[in-house]
Amino acid sequence: MDISRRDLFQVGGKLLVLASVGATLEQITGAAPPSDAYKMADHWWGMLIDIDKCIGCGNCVRACSKENNVPEGYFRTWVERYQVEEGKQPRVDSPNGAMDGFPPNTRTGLKAFFVPKLCNQCADSPCVQVCPVGATFVSPDGVVLVDKSYCLGCRYCVQACPYGCRYLHPETNTVDKCTLCYHRITQGLTTACCESCPTGARQLVDFKNPRDPVHEFLRHNKVQVLKPYMATEAKVYYKNLDGSVR
Amino acid sequence: MRQFLHDAGHLLRPALVLLAALGVFLIVRAVVVPKAFGQYGHYRPAALDAARAHPVAFAGQDTCLLCHEDEGKARAAGSHAHVACEACHGPLSKHADDPVANVPQLPDVANLCRRCHEKDAAKPAGFPQVATVEHSGGAKCDGCHQPHNPKL
Numbered sequence: 518m519d520i521s522r523r524d525l526f527q528v529g530g531k532l533l534v535l536a537s538v539g540a541t542l543e544q545i546t547g548a549a550p551p552s553d554a555y556k557m558a559d560h561w562w563g564m565l566i567d568i569d570k571c572i573g574c575g576n577c578v579r580a581c582s583k584e585n586n587v588p589e590g591y592f593r594t595w596v597e598r599y600q601v602e603e604g605k606q607p608r609v610d611s612p613n614g615a616m617d618g619f620p621p622n623t624r625t626g627l628k629a630f631f632v633p634k635l636c637n638q639c640a641d642s643p644c645v646q647v648c649p650v651g652a653t654f655v656s657p658d659g660v661v662l663v664d665k666s667y668c669l670g671c672r673y674c675v676q677a678c679p680y681g682c683r684y685l686h687p688e689t690n691t692v693d694k695c696t697l698c699y700h701r702i703t704q705g706l707t708t709a710c711c712e713s714c715p716t717g718a719r720q721l722v723d724f725k726n727p728r729d730p731v732h733e734f735l736r737h738n739k740v741q742v743l744k745p746y747m748a749t750e751a752k753v754y755y756k757n758l759d760g761s762v763r
Numbered sequence: 764m765r766q767f768l769h770d771a772g773h774l775l776r777p778a779l780v781l782l783a784a785l786g787v788f789l790i791v792r793a794v795v796v797p798k799a800f801g802q803y804g805h806y807r808p809a810a811l812d813a814a815r816a817h818p819v820a821f822a823g824q825d826t827c828l829l830c831h832e833d834e835g836k837a838r839a840a841g842s843h844a845h846v847a848c849e850a851c852h853g854p855l856s857k858h859a860d861d862p863v864a865n866v867p868q869l870p871d872v873a874n875l876c877r878r879c880h881e882k883d884a885a886k887p888a889g890f891p892q893v894a895t896v897e898h899s900g901g902a903k904c905d906g907c908h909q910p911h912n913p914k915l
Contacts, residue, residue, distance in 0.1 A: 521768075557803075557811075572886045574879045576850055583854045584820045598885050618878035621894070622885065629885035654806035664810035700817035709821045709854075715846040715879060716890070 555703045557657040561725040562697055563752030564711075565734060566633055568759070570718035573598055573631035575615035577710035577719060581635075582616070584698060584709035591684045592616075593695040594635035594710055599761060601628040607761040632762050633719060635710070636661060636682040636695035637743060637751035644674035644683060653692065659724075659752060660699050665691045679747045697721070724752070820854035823847075827855070830862070834911055841912030842891075851875055851910070876904040 573596055581587060581594045595614035600622075601607040612619065622629075642661050645653050652667035653674055668691035675683045675692060686693040698708035706712070707721045722731035734740075734756075741758040742751040755762075799808045827848040828835045838844055849855055857865040882894040895901065904910075 569887055572879055572890055573883065576878075580821060580849075580854070585817070600885070618881070619883060619885075621881050622883050623894070625884050627884065629883075631885055651800075651805040651807070654804055654810075656811055657803050662810060662814050664807050665813070667807060667810070696814055696817075699811075699814040701819055701821075703815050704819075706819065706821075706823045712821045712823060712847055713850040715843075715850045717845055 559725055560658040560702075560723050561752075562659045562702060563638055563722050563724055563731075563754065564635070564697070564708075565720045565722050565731060565740075565754050565756065567718050567720075567756045568630055568632060569757050570716040571596070571631040571633055572716055572718075573615060573619050574715060575618045576713045576715060577633060578614050578616050580709040580713035581695075584701075585696070587693075588687055591686070591693070593682070593693070594633065597632045597634060597762075598622070599628075599630055599632060599759065600624065601759065601761050628759070630759065632755075632758075633710075634680065634682070634743075635753065636697070637680055637749065637753040638695075638697055640750035640752060642749060643677040643679065643747070647673045647677040649673065656699070658703075660697045660702075661694070662696055662699060663692050663694060665689060668692050679744050679749065680751075819856050821849050822854075822856040822859040824849075826859050837911045841909075841914060843911065843913060872903050872905045872910070873901075876908075876910075 575596060577594055578592065578596060581592075585593060587593055590613075592614040595611055596619075597609050597611045598615075598619055599607050599609055610619070619631075638659060638661055640655060640659060642655060645655055645661065648654075649671065650667050650669055652664045652669070653661065654664070655661055670685060670690045670692065672685055672692065675685065683692055683694045685691070698706070698710075701708060702721060708719075711719045711721045720731075722734075723729045724731060735754070738756050740754040740756050742754060743758075743762065744751075797807050797809065800806070802808045803811075824847045831848070834848070838846070851870050852867060853870070855865075855867055858867050877895055880892050880895075882892045886892055893899075899907075908914075
């Protein structure tokens with residue numbers, strides 16, 4: 518068959534246009550968002566942690582583990598005990614993530630306190646930025662989640678998280694982390710850790726809800742996020758956080 | 764013309780291959796990438812539904828009080844007023860779904876009270892704490908204290 522250059526470009530061009538139209542159509546006519554009362558655009562989730570209320574009982578760690586089937590030896594949340602002596606490096610312990618609370622300690626004369634930790638739900642998260650396949654993302658309501666079916670298990674995000682909040686699940690070999698109990702907060706419940714905290718040291722907050730007590734709290738209290746110099750826009754606020762906490 | 768086509772073939776053939784590869788790439792991408800990818804950002808929106816599909820283990824305070832109103836009232840009068848039921852009794856959504864088939868076990872008092880009230884310098888000064896060994900010599904707390912309304 519004799520084919521001229523003109524014919525070739527005409528046919529090729531048509532094929533190209535057809536294929537790209539097909540591809541973009543697929544993206545435009547996407548699936549509808551979840552059709553229930555929960556509207557992602559109306560929420561912006563975070564957490565308040567009051568250091569002065571935490572008693573280091575480990576209830577949050579146990580509750581998280583049970584609610585989310587966290588494998589043994591891994592933690593989506595944990596509690597650290599700080600003992601700070603003047604002029605020395607702070608002593609930090611967290612036996613088994615405080616799953617069984619802390620062994621008794623009666624040393625006095627030190628500045629000592631507990632610091633509960635969890636994913637800081639950063640709005641500008643390093644873990645999301647480094648994911649090569651779009652498996653981790655900030656949801657429209659401000660929760661950092663992992664798409665298990667997309668995660669390759671490359672652990673880039675585990676290294677990128679400045680707070681050490683991610684781990685590779687030993688069974689699925691995909692990255693796992695705190696979801697801020699996304700399955701609970703999207704149906705009007707609080708997180709498992711907040712539900713089980715006996716002193717109210719942890720509180721789930723919704724920054725987009727004008728009636729959330731968080732606004733009053735932030736007006737009257739001195740708060741800080743962990744590692745503010747990382748500019749991650751963390752949404753877990755700590756009240757009365759000591760400068761020694763890393 | 765014939766001679767020209769023959770010479771130009773060196774350019775045409777690679778161009779054909781390139782075009783074909785591009786076409787294949789676009790078609791494969793259209794088929795493989797999920798329809799809604801990119802709806803909210805560079806990720807699959809169905810992952811949000813997957814995260815929401817996880818079962819709930821802790822039923823929540825309000826659910827407990829639907830049936831256990833009396834315990835709720837007893838607790839409201841004491842210093843455990845703001846401690847949720849499942850903080851001590853553990854996750855009980857299965858019990859809430861079917862109270863007959865899933866009867867919860869009572870908490871292990873010896874460990875339970877100690878975790879919160881064992882003396883520790885790191886605990887807030889105003890929080891009630893005791894060195895359990897000196898305080899009771901290891902006797903069970905609920906021998907003297909009522910857990911739902913713990914006055915002395």
